[in-house]
Amino acid sequence: MMPAWLVYTIITVVFWGLWGFESKLLVDRASPYTSQVLYTVGLLVPAVAVLFSPKRFAGRRPGRGFFFAVLTGLLGGLGNIAFFVALAKGNASVIVPLTSLSPMVTVLVGVMVLKERMRWFQYVGLVLALMAMYLLSL
Amino acid sequence: MSNWLLLSLVALVFWGITGNTQKLSTNCISTQFSFLGFAVAFLPIAIVTLVFFPVATSLTTEVLVLGIVGGILNSFGALTSFAAFEAGAKSSVAVPIMYLYPLVTVLLARIFLHEHITPAHWAGIFLAPVAAWLLSKE
Numbered sequence: 001m002m003p004a005w006l007v008y009t010i011i012t013v014v015f016w017g018l019w020g021f022e023s024k025l026l027v028d029r030a031s032p033y034t035s036q037v038l039y040t041v042g043l044l045v046p047a048v049a050v051l052f053s054p055k056r057f058a059g060r061r062p063g064r065g066f067f068f069a070v071l072t073g074l075l076g077g078l079g080n081i082a083f084f085v086a087l088a089k090g091n092a093s094v095i096v097p098l099t100s101l102s103p104m105v106t107v108l109v110g111v112m113v114l115k116e117r118m119r120w121f122q123y124v125g126l127v128l129a130l131m132a133m134y135l136l137s138l
Numbered sequence: 139m140s141n142w143l144l145l146s147l148v149a150l151v152f153w154g155i156t157g158n159t160q161k162l163s164t165n166c167i168s169t170q171f172s173f174l175g176f177a178v179a180f181l182p183i184a185i186v187t188l189v190f191f192p193v194a195t196s197l198t199t200e201v202l203v204l205g206i207v208g209g210i211l212n213s214f215g216a217l218t219s220f221a222a223f224e225a226g227a228k229s230s231v232a233v234p235i236m237y238l239y240p241l242v243t244v245l246l247a248r249i250f251l252h253e254h255i256t257p258a259h260w261a262g263i264f265l266a267p268v269a270a271w272l273l274s275k276e
Contacts, residue, residue, distance in 0.1 A: 006274050008222035009232045015215030017242020019208055024247060026204040033191040035205055040184035042209015046217055047177040050170045059167025068163035069172040072156045073179025079152030081187065082145045090142025098146050103234040105154020110230030114158060118230055125272025128265050129234040135262030136240040 032084040036077075093138075100137035101130055157233035164224040172220045177213070215239075231273050241266045 026035055050056055059065045079102075086095050107126060110116040118126070163172040187193060194201075222232050241263060247253040255263070 003276075004225040005222045005227035005232060006235075008218045008225055009227060009235050009274075012215045012219045012222060012236045013239045014242060015211050015218060016236065016239035017246065019211040019215060020240055020243030021246040021250070022204060022208045022211060024243070024251070026201070026208060030194060030197070030201045030205060031192060033187050034194045034197070034201070035208065036187050037184050037193055038197075038202065038205025039209035039212055040180045042206040042211075043177050043180055043213040045206075045210050046213045047174060050173050050177075050217070053170045055168040055170045056174060057168075057171055059171050061166035062171070065163045065166030065172065066175045068159045069167070069175025070179045072159040072163060072172075073176040074183070075152040075159065076156045076176075077180050077183030079149040079156070081183070081191075082152065083149040084191075086142040086145035086149065090140065090146070095142065095146045099149050099153065100237070100240075102150045102153035103157065103237045105151050106157035106233040107230040109155060109158045110161070110228060110233075114161065114229065116228045116230045118228075119275070121272050121275055122231060125269045125275075126230075126234050128269035129238060129273060132262040132265035132269050133234075133237055133240070135258045135265065136238075136244055138256065138258040 032080075032087070036080055036084070097134050097137045100133045103133070104130060157229045157236075160220055161223045161227075161229040164220055169217065169220040169224045172224075173213075173217050176216060176220070235270045235273050238266045238270055 023035070030038070083095070083099055107118075111118065160172070163175065167175075197205075219232075219236055222236075223229070244253075244255065244259050244263065248255050
């Protein structure tokens with residue numbers, strides 16, 4: 001049976017894949033900055049829904065957990081702005097494939113700082129995944 | 139180093155680290171609480187974007203709907219990614235799988251927009267599932 005984390009991961013791939021498709025429709029109609037603001041408005045919909053969840057403030061270490069959650073949003077949002085400004089100044093054919101490899105940083109930090117362990121075939125999968133990300137971004 | 143390349147590297151690193159900070163957050167608090175922290179961080183980013191970048195002041199209904207639906211899809215993906223980490227996903231394994239989402243985008247664009255699939259995309263389409271399978275093996 002498929003583990004729960006993998007089910008959620010695949011659902012994430014589908015949601016983000018749909019978002020990517022939807023962004024293709026938006027890209028010719030609005031600037032990336034306008035899109036960023038509208039995406040934030042859209043973000044409020046699930047955020048309000050989550051406020052009704054009984055687990056909305058659940059956790060063993062709320063201060064530390066909330067800090068890392070806010071940091072996730074800040075890094076993600078600032079990364080988006082850096083990406084948009086880079087695209088306005090530079091060459092998209094270099095910027096898009098380069099930034100598509102961001103999971104490489106996640107793996108480096110995960111293995112070296114968080115001490116996550118990976119099996120040899122997972123490293124093979126990682127190399128193939130990075131190749132696939134690069135090729136799909138061309 | 140040119141400014142746009144530096145900004146691309148900032149985006150690469152910031153986006154990469156978000157995978158680790160998501161994991162650190164769900165180690166301490168629930169998916170729902172983590173998502174709320176993530177959402178809170180996007181509000182100042184949206185304000186900064188509105189103040190410092192060219193955001194359209196008059197928008198068509200089409201752009202509004204596309205932008206907000208895009209935000210909803212993207213943030214549901216963020217919510218399920220937090221759920222994957224809370225369910226035990228390692229950042230070094232789950233994030234490379236999640237970032238294979240352009241596979242879904244490329245296929246949807248082929249089906250609905252009749253976009254041409256390049257040889258590079260075909261290679262990525264075949265590599266992505268193999269990579270995901272190897273990464274998800276325990």
